[in-house]
Amino acid sequence: MNNGSFRKSMTWLHTWVGLVFCWIMYFMFVTGTVGYFDEEIDHWMEADTLMQSPISVEKSLALSYEFLAKKAPEAKQWFLVPSQSRNPFPTASWRDQPIEGSEELDSGSKRLNLDSAEPTEHIVRDTGGGQRLYRMHYRFHYMDRTLYTYLSIFVTLLMFIGVVSGVVIHRKIFIDFFTFRQFKGAKSWLDFHNILSVSSLPFQLMITYSGLIFMVTSFFPLIAAGSYGFDKDTMKKELSKLATGEVVERANVSAKMIDVETLTKKVSEHTKNQQLQNIRIQAPNDQNATITINTMSDISNYSGQKIVLNGVTGELISSEQKSSSSGLSFAYVMLGLHEGLFAEIGLRWLYFIAGVVGSAMIATGAIYYVEKRKVKLQENEKGKGFKFVESMNIGTIVGLIAAISAYFIANRLLPLDMENRANWEVHCLFLTWAVFIIHPFIRPIKKAWSEQLIATAVLLFCIPIVNFFTSQIHLIYTATNGNWALAAIDLSAIVFGVILILTARLYTKRETV
Template identity: 30%
Template sequence: MKPGFRQAMTWLHNWSGLVVGWLLLAIAAAGTLSVFRQELDAWCHPELARGPVDQVAAAEAAIRWLGGHAAKSPSWYLDLADARSPGTLAFWSGGPASGFVQRTLSPVTGSPDGVRDSLGGEFFYRLHFELQLPYPWGRWLAAAAAMALLTTLVTGIVAHRRIFKDFFTLRTHKRQRGWLDGHVVLGVFALPFHLMIAFTGAVTLAILWMPFPGLAAYRGDAAAFAQSLSPAIDRPATGHLAPLVPLAPLLRDAQRRFGEAGIATLSIADPGDAAQAVTVSAGEGRAIAVQQHDLVYDGTTGRLLREHVERRPAVRVYDVLYGLHMGRFAGLAARWFYFLSGAMLTATIASGAILWTVKQRRRHGFGYHLVERLNIGFIAGLPIGFAGFLLANRLIPIGLANRAAIEVRCAFGLWGLALAYAALRRPARAWPELLAAAALTCAAVVVADVPMFVPDGVAIGVDCVLLLLAVAFGATALRLATRGRAGG
């Protein structure tokens, strides 16, 4: 640490940003894309018709298919199709060997046949807070990264005395000052959003890194704490078979009770057992706070067993913070605001990492070279990996086994190749070459989408964003290559 408060904050800002900067870059980029998670789901499943969906018919069709193909699973979970996400997302336990299985089902047939196996927008959503790691390791890392981001933002405000004055300054003719000015402009322009998203992100995962107050209040009984936090009905399986009650009356009753919020999820515990229970949860609606409104029905008789509407003040405060972070209440304009602000946060993190190497360019030690090459591999390699995921979605045959897992492997494989290339190539060559590769990969997705293009807002939006990224990456690569030749 340095003497003096501002110097200490500058030191903390630099090193907290550097240590977790690449992790934050991936989390911020994935979170930005997750704003349009449902739209990416729709784009990744072009076989499904887009538009209004009969949720009752879709749920019944999905349950019929699960009854024939996952009858031995102890529970079924459904994210019901809606106007933004045209497929029914089903989860069930495939047994100890395979763990949970996730498939997108047709809302008409209830079957995954003819629907490509793809995580779609779920890939970016899960990467944002789980990093494709087993529970709870990925979430712990994401929680630590959220705290580090909040620390970096606060210390950056303290460390930069003229942060708002320099917001109106951009000295592109000076390399170090230009990067600093760009970093400040990107950071300050959406600073309230950055602070909100970092704070709410840390709060939503706080129970992982601060479980002790809750456990202390319940004398170490984690099960009682979880039950109080999310009340549920405990109905042990009886071992006696019983048919599932028709779902249509239950779901129409739920729609009447939920009103404008509508139905979001449906789960069935112990399907086929006399003690089976059907839980229906309300959608987000237009309220900022996440709506915790659940109905539990007896799956054998159809009788309403319990209705839970969360009204406890402490939990409602958490629901507001969680709702702000997720942005599910947002209309189209607000979602674009979230997207653009998230893109600026991603660019702020990337520019900060580059700024560190610009400041240290006269110290050609191991640390400098390591950071420089990691910057290239992460900043230029991340869009290659993400675009590679979308390209794999279009190129991999629909009927291929484990198709969703292959898409994910393609994304991380391309990203890993970019990191390896950055480690072996001279930085002056690696930057333009990898950015050119990112531009070509984004453009290739648009070309591969042509045979399946659906002329609606989703397809046009995804393809336009990819084309804009291709142009931006290509122009930057050309400028860097030209500057490199001019410099000898």
């Protein structure tokens, strides 16, 4: 395994960790990258209207307040998310509303229409949208919660080790900082892998380690338990600092809450220059009603202030930072950086590009493994394992892009009244991927690459075409109306399609030389 040199043993570790888990890492990276535009994809997949401008906080709150007052007057909790530029529809959620004549409790979440005077639910087609695609990067699919939690922790940990060991094994990280030798076979793949890794190293370290922080309490709960001597009461008290605040129970004495105008005034008074994130109302329409106003800092939605008001009198109960310690501040900044919810359009595109670079880094690493050994091995020396890796590389690197394209196309082509429509969109994704994974095993490798690249490009080109024939928000309409958030999805499909066609051409040219 190694001859004693740390660099050699890390090379071994980097190679094997990369080889065994590269396909699942690639899946996590690609779906996570697409997820930076989850809200825009949601809107594209709902296919009803152009992206609308957000409404004022006052109107947002008024709509949600009125909606919840009718829908869940005795709920345990209300949750109000105001209209935002990426998701203009205010969201009203409720938890544990008693149902008349039943012991069960009702919970739910609805997005509200912007243009009606009365609060009405924004009803759209049954679709998984960008949310389901983005959640796949840690939940995968067809998996139980425990399994996906531990699988994602395991793979993310190995990814982090892969990044760190990659830095250790890079022999001339500074001398070869800008080195990229094109058209030199395996050397080019190594250079490409190196340049992509080195250029996006801060992003790779941040994204993998912050991904681990998300799951730290699931993986190392014993540290906190042991530190408090496994005493449940102390733990509960201390760890409540991590939660969003104290739980307020209903007194079951009805009381009139402050009106929306007063609430809006209080919000602007207490938030000042900070951005309002959401409002949580516990025990609404009750004597114990409390209103928690959460703000977010400019770099993390986890950091910011938590302002608690008396829901009946409007008096300030407390106002404090969400993170009560330096460790929590660090963790919250990392989590905020991972999600990038604070990012405006320019930074959001940079996040997307960094994600594409990360995905390409994994893909080039996997291709380099094959290309390096191809030179050394004769055709008859290539075992089943080698051919498996070679085929899986094609089926995953290209096939996953095809599968995601199929997800978008299925959204437009599946009948609107279909049962489990949203689930079938995902089934289409995985069925397409399965076809693309099987394909290289039954075709010669050289042909499989170009065939898959062209097929995927065709699928990508189909997105704007199918969109044109099946929805009102096609590229011509969105572009002429200056709705670039939606137009960008069709345009990105075309750009990626062109890149794949060029890659196929380059590949065929190289193979025939």
